[in-house]
Amino acid sequence: MSTGLNAQIGYAVEATPGTYETVTKFFEFVPPLGLRKITTHTKSRAIRANRILPHAIDLGTYTVEGPVTHELTAETTGILLKAMIEATPVTAGTNPYTHTYDFSTEVASISAQTGLPATAAVHPIGFVGLRCRQWTVTVRPGDTYATLTLDWIGKTVDTDGTPALASASYATFTRFLFTHATVTVAGSEVCVDNFTLTGTTGWGMEHKVCSTDAGAAALFRESKATVTGSFVTDLANLTQLGRLHAGTQAAVVIGFSAGASAALTFTMNAEFVGEMPIIEGEGKTKETVNFEAIHATADASACTAVLTNTDSTP
Numbered sequence: 089m090s091t092g093l094n095a096q097i098g099y100a101v102e103a104t105p106g107t108y109e110t111v112t113k114f115f116e117f118v119p120p121l122g123l124r125k126i127t128t129h130t131k132s133r134a135i136r137a138n139r140i141l142p143h144a145i146d147l148g149t150y151t152v153e154g155p156v157t158h159e160l161t162a163e164t165t166g167i168l169l170k171a172m173i174e175a176t177p178v179t180a181g182t183n184p185y186t187h188t189y190d191f192s193t194e195v196a197s198i199s200a201q202t203g204l205p206a207t208a209a210v211h212p213i214g215f216v217g218l219r220c221r222q223w224t225v226t227v228r229p230g231d232t233y234a235t236l237t238l239d240w241i242g243k244t245v246d247t248d249g250t251p252a253l254a255s256a257s258y259a260t261f262t263r264f265l266f267t268h269a270t271v272t273v274a275g276s277e278v279c280v281d282n283f284t285l286t287g288t289t290g291w292g293m294e295h296k297v298c299s300t301d302a303g304a305a306a307l308f309r310e311s312k313a314t315v316t317g318s319f320v321t322d323l324a325n326l327t328q329l330g331r332l333h334a335g336t337q338a339a340v341v342i343g344f345s346a347g348a349s350a351a352l353t354f355t356m357n358a359e360f361v362g363e364m365p366i367i368e369g370e371g372k373t374k375e376t377v378n379f380e381a382i383h384a385t386a387d388a389s390a391c392t393a394v395l396t397n398t399d400s401t402p
Contacts, residue, residue: 090205096256097121097156097202099167101175105197106217106243113167114256115158118235121202122154123215125245149295151305152215152242160225160234162350163259166395166402168238170196171220172287173393177402184349187395187402190388191313195220195289200240203253212253217243219291219307225342225354227269228282234264234344241293244304262350262397270345271319273328273377274338281374283319285342285354290314315356315381315391317342323365323373332360340379351396356381357389 098111132144158168166187169177173189175196180186198218203210222239271278290313293305317340331338338360343353358379365375383390395402 102197109199111201118157157237160264161261162397172223190392214246225285264344272341280319285317323375
């Protein structure tokens with residue numbers, strides 16, 4: 089008997105966007121796994137004499153979308169960064185390798201295959217033409233493990249059993265914990281209660297009247313990418329409030345380090361947005377710091393991610 093414990097997910101970068109690639113990079117996931125096909129069933133609004141109940145219904149549009157959450161690891165995460173930031177990072181070094189992502193190219197189109205457990209078997213479900221619409225890194229001490237959630241949108245789903253379910257093979261993961269994380273602003277470390285880092289890729293979807301892939305959504309770049317973040321800290325002084333009110337930009341670095349061959353660093357030039365702190369009660373005064381990566385002359389100067397691991401190819 090198969091249960092959720094038999095579920096799996098793997099990814100591959102598509103050489104041709106919209107053409108399925110056999111998955112090769114497998115990840116553990118944190119349930120629920122929300123990636124799915126959503127189909128609309130549309131009832132006719134027409135009136136037929138003496139009929140009270142609906143009398144006609146047909147399939148309408150469908151979308152392929154949904155979130156998937158993974159514990160953030162050093163190994164294998166490079167393929168997800170290709171979907172989040174850019175498809176062609178620059179790789180340097182030799183074991184450990186450093187992979188640099190700086191928004192200089194378009195994000196990757198991804199194939200995914202999930203194993204959907206039924207009572208008698210685990211069924212392969214193939215997802216084609218996936219683009220990451222939004223991603224979020226979350227760190228909270230109480231959760232211990234840092235997580236990465238990707239909100240996918242896609243083109244089509246294959247449920248006919250082909251290709252067969254791939255055999256899941258996992259790397260030896262180095263998991264990033266809250267104890268591996270640091271946050272610095274203008275070169276000084278800030279001790280935080282928690283933080284999130286969120287990106288949007290600018291990819292969206294719409295439906296067309298078209299004989300090709302009728303009913304499916306067309307994916308396209310509809311806006312600029314964004315990278316925003318937020319952290320909560322004890323109010324120590326008015327330095328950050330001064331940046332907020334003056335519109336002063338500063339470097340924000342969010343890093344994870346679990347050893348010489350397991351690190352991930354986001355380096356940003358940030359504009360600070362939001363409101364001044366309020367006094368909420370008898371305890372500590374807390375400051376919520378919100379920021380957005382931005383730079384006047386170069387995307388790479390606004391935000392760059394560097395992944396260090398033992399993968400020669402991200």
